Amino acid sequence: MQQSIALVDCNNFYVSCERVFRPDLENKPVVVLSNNDGCVVARSGEVKALGINMGEPWFKIRDAARRHGIIAFSSNYALYADMSNRVMNVLSAFSPHQEVYSIDESFLDLTGFADVRGHAREIRKTVRRHLGIPVCVGIGPTKTLSKLANHVAKKHPRSEGVFDYNVLTGSQRQSVLKNIGVNDVWGIGKKLSASLHAQGIETVLQLRDANAKGMRAKHGVVMERIIAELNGISCIGVTDIDPPKKQIVSSRSFGQTVEDIDDLKDAIAHFVTNAALKLRAQGSVAGIVQVFIMTDRFRNDQPQYNPSMSLPIPVPTDDSLLISQWAGRGLDAIFRKGYFYKKAGVILSEISDKSLAQTDMFAPIRKPELMHAMDSVNARFGKGALRLSQDGSRRSWSMRQENRSPEYTTRWDEVAVCRC
């Protein structure tokens, strides 16, 4: 039977989240910036129309943005994550199989549904009514084609936010695919698209009809799968359960450069806390912690130094204190005086299930309640209520955020500012 996979994608998600609480910004040009107010990571339609690109460094376009009256928000991930959970929750009622693919996208398996397009229109209406977030729905026989269908739904106002590839005739499919560039296909980025162009393949139609064997030899299995998916042969299934992470990273660019090891100690302790929290949340332990510090790669006039060190943790653990000790040791080993550090982070790897993990029978037993208590206190009273002693005595490294909106949905003390 023909599969009907739907991809539901929120429009300009971060901008839409801000607009829910600031309806006065409807029809106005709005952007949301990355951490440190670095780059543009979400644009309203008005901003896209001005030709401002995704990922554009903010300082480069600040003047032009001011001239056009663009409103810029610092990123407010607490808000976006909470809104995302609500959206995903609403969507879960529309299919027995949902794969939450990213903060603003879900795949839903609608195979066998009587009126797929009607169902999709209902999805849009419901999310809009419950949460005020506009979404588009693309439907196809494979994930790759549902992504492409979503692209069409977003681009063509006549589709009214829903596009179903499955109901098209063969020649209609051809003309749709002929009008989309290969760079818009899921899994094809800048490099692959350049190498396809060099081969004379410009459109999705050309790619779909390319010789599968030759393409596999030249570009690898990823390309082979993409081509199969474009031909309606599903290679990438919808998976409802998300597997535990194999790697957990916590890192940040600093608001200002730092020279002092004590500032880096503070930052690293903070990153360990954050990463270990995620580790415990998925019920895992880590066997390796890697620490890295970096100078500003954009400053050609300054000496660069980007060391890192991997430290095996003798007995894999989820204990912030233990991990922090190893990370601190790593930092001591790689730190050199005299550099201006701009970024640092920790990476946890060799991650395994805590319940299956080998324990160290000679080690002093640390009460598991300690970490548990720390997580509960922080969940209840806010992140950072209870911290490691190294974390937070110095905050010289904290990021710039000039225009962050209130945490409307997750903090009572910020709700009062809501203007709705």
Next chain:
DNA sequence: ATCTGGCTAGGAC
């Protein structure tokens, strides 16, 4: 001859 770990490239969002 095959498996393994380490590392880089490329990609998504």
Next chain:
DNA sequence: CTAACGGTCCTAGCCAGAT
């Protein structure tokens, strides 16, 4: 006034070394 460019996560493919 100047300087100012994100964060997390994945898989494939290659190589070297071990089995």
